[in-house]
Every structure is written in structure tokens, then in C-alpha cells.
Amino acid sequence: KTYRVAVIPGDGIGKEVVPEGVRVLEKVAKRHGFALQLDWFDFSSCDYYLKHGRMMPEDWKQQVGGHDAIFFGAVGWPKAVPDHVSLWGSLLLFRRDFDQYVNLRPVKLMPGVPCPLAGRAPGDIDFFVVRENTEGEYSSIGGKMFPGTEREFVVQETVMTRTGIDRVLKYAFELARRRPKRHLTSATKSNGISITMPYWDERVEEMAKAYPDVRWDKYHIDILTANFVLHPDWFDVVVASNLFGDILSDLGPACAGTIGIAAAANINPERTWPSVFEPVHGSAPDIAGQGIANPIGQIWSGAMMLDHLGEGEAAAAVLGAIEKVLAEKTLRTRDLGGNADTVACGKAIAEMI
Amino acid sequence: KTYRVAVIPGDGIGKEVVPEGVRVLEKVAKRHGFALQLDWFDFSSCDYYLKHGRMMPEDWKQQVGGHDAIFFGAVGWPKAVPDHVSLWGSLLLFRRDFDQYVNLRPVKLMPGVPCPLAGRAPGDIDFFVVRENTEGEYSSIGGKMFPGTEREFVVQETVMTRTGIDRVLKYAFELARRRPKRHLTSATKSNGISITMPYWDERVEEMAKAYPDVRWDKYHIDILTANFVLHPDWFDVVVASNLFGDILSDLGPACAGTIGIAAAANINPERTWPSVFEPVHGSAPDIAGQGIANPIGQIWSGAMMLDHLGEGEAAAAVLGAIEKVLAEKTLRTRDLGGNADTVACGKAIAEMI
Numbered sequence: 250k251t252y253r254v255a256v257i258p259g260d261g262i263g264k265e266v267v268p269e270g271v272r273v274l275e276k277v278a279k280r281h282g283f284a285l286q287l288d289w290f291d292f293s294s295c296d297y298y299l300k301h302g303r304m305m306p307e308d309w310k311q312q313v314g315g316h317d318a319i320f321f322g323a324v325g326w327p328k329a330v331p332d333h334v335s336l337w338g339s340l341l342l343f344r345r346d347f348d349q350y351v352n353l354r355p356v357k358l359m360p361g362v363p364c365p366l367a368g369r370a371p372g373d374i375d376f377f378v379v380r381e382n383t384e385g386e387y388s389s390i391g392g393k394m395f396p397g398t399e400r401e402f403v404v405q406e407t408v409m410t411r412t413g414i415d416r417v418l419k420y421a422f423e424l425a426r427r428r429p430k431r432h433l434t435s436a437t438k439s440n441g442i443s444i445t446m447p448y449w450d451e452r453v454e455e456m457a458k459a460y461p462d463v464r465w466d467k468y469h470i471d472i473l474t475a476n477f478v479l480h481p482d483w484f485d486v487v488v489a490s491n492l493f494g495d496i497l498s499d500l501g502p503a504c505a506g507t508i509g510i511a512a513a514a515n516i517n518p519e520r521t522w523p524s525v526f527e528p529v530h531g532s533a534p535d536i537a538g539q540g541i542a543n544p545i546g547q548i549w550s551g552a553m554m555l556d557h558l559g560e561g562e563a564a565a566a567v568l569g570a571i572e573k574v575l576a577e578k579t580l581r582t583r584d585l586g587g588n589a590d591t592v593a594c595g596k597a598i599a600e601m602i
Numbered sequence: 603k604t605y606r607v608a609v610i611p612g613d614g615i616g617k618e619v620v621p622e623g624v625r626v627l628e629k630v631a632k633r634h635g636f637a638l639q640l641d642w643f644d645f646s647s648c649d650y651y652l653k654h655g656r657m658m659p660e661d662w663k664q665q666v667g668g669h670d671a672i673f674f675g676a677v678g679w680p681k682a683v684p685d686h687v688s689l690w691g692s693l694l695l696f697r698r699d700f701d702q703y704v705n706l707r708p709v710k711l712m713p714g715v716p717c718p719l720a721g722r723a724p725g726d727i728d729f730f731v732v733r734e735n736t737e738g739e740y741s742s743i744g745g746k747m748f749p750g751t752e753r754e755f756v757v758q759e760t761v762m763t764r765t766g767i768d769r770v771l772k773y774a775f776e777l778a779r780r781r782p783k784r785h786l787t788s789a790t791k792s793n794g795i796s797i798t799m800p801y802w803d804e805r806v807e808e809m810a811k812a813y814p815d816v817r818w819d820k821y822h823i824d825i826l827t828a829n830f831v832l833h834p835d836w837f838d839v840v841v842a843s844n845l846f847g848d849i850l851s852d853l854g855p856a857c858a859g860t861i862g863i864a865a866a867a868n869i870n871p872e873r874t875w876p877s878v879f880e881p882v883h884g885s886a887p888d889i890a891g892q893g894i895a896n897p898i899g900q901i902w903s904g905a906m907m908l909d910h911l912g913e914g915e916a917a918a919a920v921l922g923a924i925e926k927v928l929a930e931k932t933l934r935t936r937d938l939g940g941n942a943d944t945v946a947c948g949k950a951i952a953e954m955i
């Protein structure tokens with residue numbers, strides 16, 4: 250079996266960690282008896298923007314829309330290109346145009362990773378954040394009134410559709426059903442945000458009826474963030490709106506030690522379009538170009554890609570290799586107290602497979 | 603000098619902790635040579651609602667609007683009264699009708715309080731969250747389209763006005779200027795929320811010009827919550843929108859050990875209306891009626907009230923007494939590993955003054 254994967258390093262450390270991700274993917278493909286056809290693209294990067302005046306070519310959908318998956322690095326550097334231009338011209342465009350309505354992010358305390366929470370060991374923190382990825386607080390609808398005057402004000406809509414909520418809830422409940430704990434937590438704020446969030450709650454309650462085998466609860470986002478710190482062992486699958494999911498999927502990995510190794514999948518479950526697999530960390534301008542970035546977020550995202558492609562055993566092999574390398578101080582990168590550089594860490598993981 | 607204070611216990615553990623707050627206030631008043639005229643009110647409670655069909659009497663503004671401050675417990679129990687009724691009929695009404703546009707919440711690791719963050723000691727965590735308290739994401743403007751059908755959707759506006767942003771920023775910069783570190787951090791999400799948050803950033807940049815002596819930075823809310831866990835020592839004054847401030851002022855106290863002792867002030871800086879001083883914890887139905895609630899959030903809120911009334915020395919004396927009692931295991935309540943009940947803990951603090 251051959252999978253066609255579009256490889257987009259992007260910019261910043263994306264260019265350094267994507268090759269390591271690819272190294273591991275090629276190794277595991279060989280071991281597990283499938284093939285990867287990798288097509289590399291230089292767009293969706295600020296470098297591309299500085300040359301062409303746009304983040305991606307006009308026909309980007311034709312170029313990558315037919316692939317089985319997109320393996321993406323990071324975007325956002327150099328800062329000459331404003332954030333809203335680089336992000337809304339690439340990352341957020343993928344999510345919306347390819348209808349990747351699920352953003353899935355594992356939160357897992359790994360061996361060898363120092364945990365900022367006192368007394369927590371691997372096993373105590375092991376859950377998923379399922380984030381709605383196309384609507385909600387990221388609507389871009391709104392504007393400014395009385396510009397330049399004292400009376401100036403801005404408004405922006407949060408938009409939540411039944412279709413948009415239900416489909417991500419369904420994904421989250423299905424995921425919870427497949428996990429041993431069968432537990433789903435919904436993030437809300439219906440006591441303060443009085444229209445959209447009560448509607449979210451309503452849909453959760455409705456969807457829960459179809460999953461009597463899944464235990465579910467809900468927390469307001471304020472106390473939920475507190476409970477990530479105080480009781481990370483309470484969670485199994487956490488489902489949240491676009492904004493709340495964004496927050497929880499940075500906070501979660503931080504509680505599990507570092508966002509430097511966190512992985513993410515932007516999934517179109519219907520497979521009408523390719524899904525995008527990208528680490529949570531950004532382009533990291535402060536360390537870009539030095540060859541010291543931690544490639545694990547990228548490699549872990551590769552494992553999620555394999556899972557999505559139906560190569561679950563290969564995915565598990567990659568995750569196992571990551572855990573083994575993390576447990577070995579000398580094989581870790583500097584951000585985790587080791588002294589390996591990006592390439593050495595990537596090679597070590599590939600060799601473990 | 604005599605201060606007129608409206609005392610509103612509310613419901614749940616509010617009724618248990620407010621008397622302890624009052625005990626401490628009366629003691630410190632005697633010691634520091636001022637008087638308190640305390641007027642007690644039974645409204646702004648679910649009990650009141652169940653009797654009268656509303657959370658507060660029609661003339662509530664006349665009844666408490668002339669006081670120098672409102673000392674408030676908690677509201678939200680019994681649950682027969684839906685959250686949005688109890689909260690929007692009391693707490694959130696105070697904030698808006700009394701134009702309490704600053705919600706100030708200290709985040710401070712206290713001696714004797716077990717910290718969930720590894721290796722942190724008192725002194726490492728000591729900052730303020732300044733939350734916009736009247737507009738933003740809590741607008742209540744919006745509605746539902748195509749109700750009851752597959753096409754159903756809801757929208758809700760976030761509204762940010764120049765007046766509303768500037769005044770809370772001014773308060774935050776002034777506070778930062780009075781602190782030794784003179785450091786302000788702004789919470790944003792301008793890379794994802796593309797209209798309101800860039801405007802917030804713009805106003806921060808503008809306001810910063812008037813405070814060249816204050817060092818300032820900004821973080822997107824996702825990475826900011828991560829940094830609360832990873833680097834709580836980075837913060838001094840954190841200013842945020844209504845929703846982001848809500849999140850940060852639960853997460854912050856959790857990082858500092860517990861929201862059970864966190865204090866808050868809802869401030870109308872112009873003193874046109876009374877400010878409300880209330881602990882961050884709610885009515886806590888699970889332990890209400892047992893006399894075991896921790897009264898420190900309430901007592902600490904009382905200290906903030908004294909500060910607001912201009913009795914800074916008395917406020918410092920209360921805070922000092924809280925620290926002394928917290929350091930003593932036997933004087934702590936159960937939630938902090940002690941065995942004192944609500945009254946014993948309150949009395950201990952009063953005696954320390």
C-alpha cells in the first residue's frame with residue numbers, strides 16, 4: 250500500500266524538525282510494509298510570502314487537496330509577515346477549506362520529561378483534547394464603529410452551528426467510547442457567556458443520550474483550567490469550542506511538562522479532504538536555524554498521521570520509540586536537559602524502530 | 603471615621619464565611635481606630651429568590667447603592683434556581699449596574715498552603731490579575747436562528763469599547779507602576795480572534811506610551827495559561843478581558859495552591875457606586891451547612907475592602923494575620939490539611955490582630 254503525503258516544512262524550526270519526522274516515517278514504513286510517496290512543497294511559509302506576496306499559490310487546493318495527508322511543520326517567521334497574514338493565509342485556511350473540524354491533541358506525561366506538577370508520574374496524565382476547529386470564537390465576523398473617536402468600539406461574533414457542534418461532539422464521544430475509562434468532559438462557560446455556551450451545553454446533553462456507555466461531565470472553563478493543574482488525572486477526553494480547545498491544548502501539554510513535544514492532528518473525519526498533522530509548537534524564531542529544536546512534536550504528529558491512515562501498529566511503534574528515547578538523557582534535546590541536537594534525536598528515534 | 607458597609611451573605615457557604623469576615627473586620631477596626639456601620643441584607647441569594655421570585659428587591663439600588671462598600675459572600679444554591687437566573691440577577695448585575703469595571707484578584711502563594719507546582723515557595727508566585735468586568739465576551743447580545751431545525755445556529759457578540767478597555771488598562775498600568783517590578787502583561791489572542799483582540803492590543807500599545815516606566819509584554823491566552831504553570835514567577839500585573847481574566851483568575855489561584863482562599867474585588871474606581879468584595883469560590887453546595895468551609899477567601903476579600911476604603915494599614919494587618927494562621931497546621935481548615943472548623947479559623951485570625 251502506498252500513501253501520498255504532502256510534506257510542508259513551512260518556516261522557522263519547521264524546516265529542521267520536518268526532515269526528522271520524515272526520517273522516522275520512512276523507517277517505520279519500511280518495517281511495517283507500506284510505502285510513502287512524499288511530495289515536498291515550499292509554500293505555506295513566510296519565506297514564500299516574501300517572494301510571492303502570498304502564503305500559498307492560487308492553486309494550492311489542487312496541489313495538495315488530493316493527498317492522503319499533509320505533514321506540516323510550522324509557520325510564522327520572519328515576523329516581517331504579520332501573524333494574521335501568515336496564519337490566516339495558511340494554517341487556518343487549511344482548517345477551514347479542508348473542513349478539518351476536529352483538532353485532536355494528546356496530553357500525556359512521558360517518561361524522562363520533568364513535570365511541573367508536584368508528585369505526578371507517567372500514567373497520571375493521559376488524555377485527549379478534542380477541539381472544534383472551524384467556527385466558534387474564530388468567526389472573523391464583525392467590525393469597528395466610530396473609528397478614531399472616543400466612542401470607538403469593536404464587535405466580533407461567536408458563531409456556533411448545530412452541525413458544527415454535533416459533528417465534533419460525535420467524534421469526541423466516539424473517541425471516549427474506545428478508551429478504557431469511557432469518560433468525556435465538556436468545557437463550557439454557560440454561567441457567563443449566556444447565549445452560545447448554553448447552546449453548546451444543550452447539544453452535549455442531547456448527544457450524550459446516544460452514548461449511555463460514556464460517563465460525561467462538564468466544567469466551566471475557569472475551574473476547568475484550575476483542575477488541569479490540581480487534578481489532571483480526572484480527564485480522559487475533553488471536548489471544547491475552538492477558543493477553549495486552543496487554551497486547553499496548550500495548558501494540558503504544559504502540565505505534562507512541555508509544549509515542545511506536543512503533537513496535533515487537524516482532522517477531516519470524512520476524508521473528503523486531507524488532514525493536517527503539525528506539532529503544537531510554532532516556528533520558534535528564538536532557536537530557529539541552530540539545529541537544536543526538539544523534533545519530537547513533529548515525529549509524534551507523524552504517529553498521529555499513521556493512525557489516521559489506518560497504520561495503527563506503525564503509529565504505536567513510533568510512540569514506543571519516542572518513549573524510549575525520552576527515557577535516555579543523552580538522547581534528549583537541550584530543552585529537556587539532554588545534549589542531543591535535532592538530527593541526533595531524530596536518528597535515535599528512527600533507530601529504535 | 604465610620605464606614606457604611608452593606609453585608610450580603612448570599613447563600614451556601616456564604617452564610618458561614620461572611621460572619622467570620624465580619625468578626626475580623628470588627629476586630630481590626632477597633633485596633634486601627636475606625637468604625638464600621640454594618641447593614642445586613644438577605645437578598646442576592648437563591649433562598650430569597652425562592653420566597654420572592656426574584657434575586658433582589660426592586661429597590662436594591664436604593665438599599666445598597668449609598669454604602670461605602672458591599673461585603674458579599676456567595677450565590678448559587680440551591681440549584682433549583684438556574685445559574686443564569688441567580689448570577690445574572692445578582693453578582694453580574696452589581697458589576698454592571700454599579701459600573702465595577704475592574705475585577706482585581708491577587709495570586710499569591712501563602713506559607714502553609716501546599717503548592718501543586720513542583721519546587722515553588724512563597725515569594726515565587728505573587729501577582730495580580732486585573733480583569734475587565736463589564737463588557738467583552740459577556741455581552742449577552744445575540745440569539746438563535748432556525749430554532750429546532752438541523753440548520754439551527756447561535757451567535758453571540760463580543761463587544762469591546764475604547765472607553766471600556768482604556769479605563770481598565772489605566773487601572774492596571776497604575777497598579778503596575780506602584781509595584782516594585784513595574785511589569786505589566788496583557789492577555790491577548792489576536793492571532794486567532796481577528797477583530798476584537800487586535801483592537802485590545804492596539805489600545806494596550808497606546809496606553810503603554812503614557813507609562814514609560816512600566817515594562818510590558820503580551821502573550822496569547824493559550825501560551826499564557828501554559829506560562830502560569832511553567833513560569834509563575836514571570837508575572838506581576840496581568841491585565842485581561844472579561845473572559846480571559848475569568849480564566850486566569852481561577853488558574854492563578856490554583857497554581858498558588860487553592861481557589862478556596864482566593865479573594866476578589868469588583869471595583870468602581872470612581873467611587874460613584876459601592877464596590878463589591880467577594881471571595882472567588884462560590885456557594886460550594888457540597889460542603890454548605892457543615893461549618894467546615896475555609897473563611898480565608900472571605901477574610902482576604904475584607905482586607906481588599908479595607909484597602910479600597912483607604913485603611914491600608916488595617917488591610918496589611920489582616921493579611922499578616924492570615925499568613926500567620928496559614929502557617930499553623932492546627933489553625934487551618936480541613937481543605938488545607940488542618941482540623942479547624944470555619945469559626946475556629948476565623949477566631950484565630952481575629953485573635954492574631
Ligand SMILES: CC(C)[C@H](C(=O)O)[C@@H](O)C(=O)O
Nearest residue numbers: 440441471689693694848882
Ligand atoms: C459565576 C460566574 C458568572 C463568574 C464569572 O464568570 O464572572 C465567576 O466565575 C467569577 O469569576 O466571578
Ligand SMILES: CC(C)[C@H](C(=O)O)[C@@H](O)C(=O)O
Nearest residue numbers: 336340341495529793794824
Ligand atoms: C497560531 C494560532 C492561530 C493557532 C490557534 O489559535 O488555533 C495556534 O495557537 C494553534 O493552537 O494551532
